[in-house]
Amino acid sequence: MAKDNFVEQIADIDSDFPQWYTDVVLKTKLVDYGPVKGTMVIRPYGYAIWENIQKELDRRFKDAGIENAYFPLLIPMSFMTKEAEHVEGFAPEVAVVTHAGGEKLAEPLVIRPTSETIIGSMYSKWIQSYRDLPVLMNQWANVMRWEKTTRPFLRTSEFLWQEGHTVHASEEEAMDETLKMLAVYEEFAKTCLAMPVLTGRKTEKEKFAGAVATFGMEAMMHDGKSLQAGTTHYLGQNFAKAFEIKFLDKDGALKYGYTTSFGVSTRLIGALIMTHGDRRGLVMPPVVAPVQVVIVPIASKKEGVLEACRDLKEKLAAAGVRVVLDESENSPGWKFNEWEMKGVPVRIELGPRDLEAGKCLMARRDTLEKGEYALDSAAESVRALLKEISENMYNSAKARMDRRIVRANTLAELLAGVDGGNFVRAGWCGCRECEDKVKEFAQATARVMDGENTSDTCIVCGKKAERTVVFARAY
Ligand code: ZN
Numbered sequence: 001m002a003k004d005n006f007v008e009q010i011a012d013i014d015s016d017f018p019q020w021y022t023d024v025v026l027k028t029k030l031v032d033y034g035p036v037k038g039t040m041v042i043r044p045y046g047y048a049i050w051e052n053i054q055k056e057l058d059r060r061f062k063d064a065g066i067e068n069a070y071f072p073l074l075i076p077m078s079f080m081t082k083e084a085e086h087v088e089g090f091a092p093e094v095a096v097v098t099h100a101g102g103e104k105l106a107e108p109l110v111i112r113p114t115s116e117t118i119i120g121s122m123y124s125k126w127i128q129s130y131r132d133l134p135v136l137m138n139q140w141a142n143v144m145r146w147e148k149t150t151r152p153f154l155r156t157s158e159f160l161w162q163e164g165h166t167v168h169a170s171e172e173e174a175m176d177e178t179l180k181m182l183a184v185y186e187e188f189a190k191t192c193l194a195m196p197v198l199t200g201r202k203t204e205k206e207k208f209a210g211a212v213a214t215f216g217m218e219a220m221m222h223d224g225k226s227l228q229a230g231t232t233h234y235l236g237q238n239f240a241k242a243f244e245i246k247f248l249d250k251d252g253a254l255k256y257g258y259t260t261s262f263g264v265s266t267r268l269i270g271a272l273i274m275t276h277g278d279r280r281g282l283v284m285p286p287v288v289a290p291v292q293v294v295i296v297p298i299a300s301k302k303e304g305v306l307e308a309c310r311d312l313k314e315k316l317a318a319a320g321v322r323v324v325l326d327e328s329e330n331s332p333g334w335k336f337n338e339w340e341m342k343g344v345p346v347r348i349e350l351g352p353r354d355l356e357a358g359k360c361l362m363a364r365r366d367t368l369e370k371g372e373y374a375l376d377s378a379a380e381s382v383r384a385l386l387k388e389i390s391e392n393m394y395n396s397a398k399a400r401m402d403r404r405i406v407r408a409n410t411l412a413e414l415l416a417g418v419d420g421g422n423f424v425r426a427g428w429c430g431c432r433e434c435e436d437k438v439k440e441f442a443q444a445t446a447r448v449m450d451g452e453n454t455s456d457t458c459i460v461c462g463k464k465a466e467r468t469v470v471f472a473r474a475y
Helices: 002-009 017-027 044-063 084-093 116-126 171-193 238-243 267-276 305-318 332-341 352-357 376-405 411-419 434-443
Strands: 031-032 040-042 074-076 096-100 103-111 135-144 158-168 196-200 215-222 227-235 246-248 254-256 258-267 293-297 323-325 346-350 360-366 370-373 406-407 423-428 443-450 467-472
Touching: 002 360, 017 031, 017 258, 017 267, 031 158, 040 044, 040 158, 044 135, 044 158, 084 238, 096 305, 103 352, 116 135, 116 158, 116 238, 116 258, 158 238, 171 215, 171 227, 171 267, 196 443, 215 376, 215 443, 215 467, 227 238, 227 267, 238 258, 258 267, 267 376, 293 305, 293 332, 305 323, 305 346, 305 376, 332 346, 346 352, 346 376, 352 360, 360 376, 370 376, 376 406, 411 423, 411 434, 411 467, 423 443, 434 443
Parallel strands: 293 323, 293 346, 406 423
Antiparallel strands: 031 040, 074 103, 096 103, 135 158, 158 258, 196 215, 215 227, 227 258, 246 254, 346 360, 360 370, 423 467, 443 467
8 A cells, every 4th residue: 555655664653752753864864873873974855954944043143143153173171171060061971082193192182062161262362342242153063972872863972053152241231142042042943943942941950061040942842752952051250250251341340251152953853853743754844844845746647747847846946945846757656655754845746637727736744635726826825835834833833732731739740740741830949859859750850940930839848939840851
């Protein structure tokens, strides 16, 4: 049965989600395993998603006044040790170069796990006066964090990301920047990835090593687990003091700057796969989909069919749509399965009968619904449909997330909640022991703290709660 080919190719999404994920990323040719354990090769279909993510985010950064720069991959080991929390947090994950050019190096070099230190050292050279502030820079780069258990896109020893690094004259301005970039990420996730997120501050335990405060956006995956999809950090003067980032202020006093950093990575590709995928495979959000429309000719040997398909392809491409015409020898049924598995948002079928009627058939990947559209206005119809698909994907994912955020008043309720694939909101007194207890009892971690005031009691110790926390199992 050609119709159900996909069932044989990928594991069942509900009964074996981890295998479904592995099958989908490999079989749709997004990624492959690299020869060094824990590394991944991003194949063209996967890299095209990243390019679209970059394009969309980069425009938003530039609108926010951020400029791109590039800093070196290698960081002197001594830099890493200048900020105490930072070195402690990253020490277990760093890869170190000890030999080069056939000789042992005088000082070992760290392959960047993140660039606060090297960028901080350069900022200290470049910043003299309040007139030099704020400094708003970003770099698109690879980083390396030696991980023990890895999965393509979600956790790999080398990954691609962007890291923004800013310096400000005041605490308030730096905090504003931290929250502003979190809002940029949230809007980007909604508009471009059709992905709803929860945003909020991280607990001390979950914050970035060296930050005063970390804010994150968390997305709910198909199995109800959480995925940290992006973070922004208010670094206070921690790195400014470690790297002597000082400026002469208006009042003539020499002061330390306040810094921030923020990043998203190729993890976002894993996030969109696990947010939107279904039993047939990928479901690509239209804004970042490498291919937005595939045209499948029906009875392609019949006179005029291929010509009409090529003509339609040109029209769509001219309208700015990323379109592919599948002229391969495979049967239409085989092509339907293949492109469905690859998650292409819209499939257009065009055959002799459609041509006669001046119509074409469009099938949506998100709902699998089909409809007839006039051929001569196909480009406008496609653009409207892509927009509708994007909104529908966001709304469905949002409805699912809202439905699966539950409250708990006891640890047993919390455990039942996360066992059932939910995010669980609960009161927390703010102490590390209670947070650890939740982890131990329910294998769930504090994802974000809600800003709201709470009259709750701590779910562990019963004391007055300082915060409401969203707990979940996480990738
Ligand atoms: Zn407590």
